Amino acid sequence: MKIDPSNKADLSAQIAEAIRDAIVEGRMIVDERLPSEAELADQFEVSRPTVREALKRLAAQSLIRTQRGAFGGAFVNRLSYEGAYGQHITTSTLLLSMNAVSFETACEARYALERACTPLACARRTADHLATMRAEIHRQAQPGLSDESFCASDVAFHRALVDAAGNPVLSYHLAGAVEAMQPLMNMITFTARSREVIEHLHTRIADALQAQDATAAETALHELEAYTLTLGRDVMAAHARKSAPVSSG
Amino acid sequence: MKIDPSNKADLSAQIAEAIRDAIVEGRMIVDERLPSEAELADQFEVSRPTVREALKRLAAQSLIRTQRGAFGGAFVNRLSYEGAYGQHITTSTLLLSMNAVSFETACEARYALERACTPLACARRTADHLATMRAEIHRQAQPGLSDESFCASDVAFHRALVDAAGNPVLSYHLAGAVEAMQPLMNMITFTARSREVIEHLHTRIADALQAQDATAAETALHELEAYTLTLGRDVMAAHARKSAPVSSG
DNA sequence: TTACATTTAAATGTCTGACAATTTTGGCGC
DNA sequence: GCGCCAAAATTGTCAGACATTTAAATGTAA
Structure with a gap:
């Protein structure tokens, strides 16, 4: 040197x-x-x-x-998980915003990654993880919750799901990816606000984890992906109509 | 500002x-x-x-x-996939090396992530992807191949698998994670060198992708993970008793 | 001896001013 | 019109200086 x-x-x-x-x-x-x-x-x-x-x-x-x-x-410096995590999120977020990644692509990637940890999460989830998930679900059900808080709770829920796999390397990659996509996801939640459906699916995921039923968890995640995708498409369509109001029907 | x-x-x-x-x-x-x-x-x-x-x-x-x-x-700057990819790999590699991540943990994370893309890869793989995978398998079978080239070919094979999912966001996250773990993985391949088994499993994965059989692909990946893990443990054990070589069967 | 205040030294943080290297633009002669 | 050259703008680099911060060393008093 x-x-x-x-x-x-x-x-x-x-x-x-x-x-x-x-x-x-x-x-x-x-x-x-x-x-x-x-x-x-x-x-x-x-x-x-x-x-x-x-x-x-x-x-x-x-x-x-x-x-x-x-x-x-x-x-x-010892590169801590926290430090690396922050960089990962910043980079990934910029990558998404600067390259016009479609909502479909981001959504698909997000849930594919999240499903990657469900078998491990089912096998290893502790009472702590389950308690965190239940608590976040409970918070999401409260009527007066602001949009910001709902989104934060959503992130916390999925973060607990990822952490339940008990693999810090997996947590680093998955949580970073999920969090980077949050701005895109928020756009949906803010507009379409269908908290009951999301809360119900979250409950099914938590139930599946508690029962250690990986198949059920993956099914619920698939449904959550499909639901999110539908909402996203609606929002996009509304956006498109607003900027170029052409009656096409 | x-x-x-x-x-x-x-x-x-x-x-x-x-x-x-x-x-x-x-x-x-x-x-x-x-x-x-x-x-x-x-x-x-x-x-x-x-x-x-x-x-x-x-x-x-x-x-x-x-x-x-x-x-x-x-x-x-437009943050390109290539640029972000490089940063992702550097950060992740350092994170692994500086925090004494165990081979088991890294291995588990790697294959969990890789399995996340198999359903999509099976659905969308093109002839190009299959050809790349077959070509890499063929290269891996050649007798005179150096260890370095074998590892490079291994990376290329798995990169093709990930890219077959046809989702650039997924490719970014997965390929970055897989490549960051390569130094750890190389340690195994260099020492234990059991190319026939790996080549066979790669063939099964390629076959499954060609047949669009996600279950078979995931099974093969599970077996590859188990095999890699076994090799890793052997290498670790050999390392541990390098001063007192005890033949254990 | 111990506790506290002061000094000192080493290192980073910042500033000023200057010059070198590079690249685009525009003008000049032909 | 074309090629060449000078000018201008901007980053890259340097030298030296001063300010600030911090821990260790030193001195001092109870």
Whole structure:
């Protein structure tokens, strides 16, 4: 982690990549302190601002953290599930919004992923998971609940379903994917608001998990997907009519 | 996107967040040009190096790209599947390696995710997908194939399986997850090298997809998972007793 | 000896000003 | 019209300086 052949790319990008490689390949371990900015500038034979730009690139990816003061500096970060989770969601959300992903595609992907964890969730769900799901269902049934709170509760319910599988890697991937699609999903819930049906399907999912009946859980998820899809299409159609009001019937 | 209340956080972090919010919330659209560094420095009332650090943070997340020269500057990036995919893989790989995720957990998550796409893949697979899978199986059967090439072919095979579902969002999440776990998986394939069994199971998966038999595909994937898990445990056990080799049957 | 206040040093955060490199635009001569 | 060149705008990089923060070291008093 020293050499820096004078390419045409940005020096700060090259330095960031060199340090990133050192971290990824395990040559630097968690909580290890990087040399100070001045020392790095010496090593790479660049100025301190250039080194700083490189460090900011790494900080943006949560690969390092910095601490001011004596014996401060840049330290290799332990990439926590929480940190990675946040990045995953931001990236996925932007990917959806910037590439005009259709509601159908997102919906299909979401429920396909969620069904991936149902067999494990049925096998391993604890009383805690079931209690969380029941509590969220109960909250969803309360009349005065705002749309925002309903959506939040919906996320919490599905998050509990995913966590019930008892596999943190699965939780990371699935919960990130589900949460990233929430803005799209919210659009539906806000407009079509059919809480009774959703609440009923949630109850069926919780029942299936309690009974450890994976088939029933998957069936209920299929129905929830179909229902969501129908609502989504209605909303889309209404949108289309509003912006281009052509009577087609 | 102007104000910057004098907090205690880094100015460059605050500025980066302000611009990121503007992009995420759609106030800046794809390919739109940001003000020049000097103008941003004026707007936020900071110096140019501070602005530059903020821009580097955003560049590290592929949110913007920069171009030198007249009428150059920073532009909002369209977050492509490829770009997001790379970030997803890097983050997930680090998450696995830094948190000592067990092989069992990773393996379980991987195949659970992969099974999530089999029904869709069976329904939608095209001749192209089948041809790719057959070609990779054929390559895997060749005797002189290096371990590296075998692993690459393995990834390509599973990538084709995922892509066969015809859902780019699903492909993004699944392929990213699968590829991030490849280092762990490689450790197994390199050591235990039982290519015939794997090749046979791959053939069964391809056959099932061709016959559009989702159940058969899932069964084969379950068997592949069980087999991989067995191999993994053997390798782990061998590792554990590498100093005292006890023959256990 | 212990507890607390002060100093000190190391490091990051920020600023100023300058120059280099690059790329588009427009003008000039032919 | 075409090719060449200069100008302008913008990012990339550098050097040096000062401000701020923080932990350790030191000094001081009970």
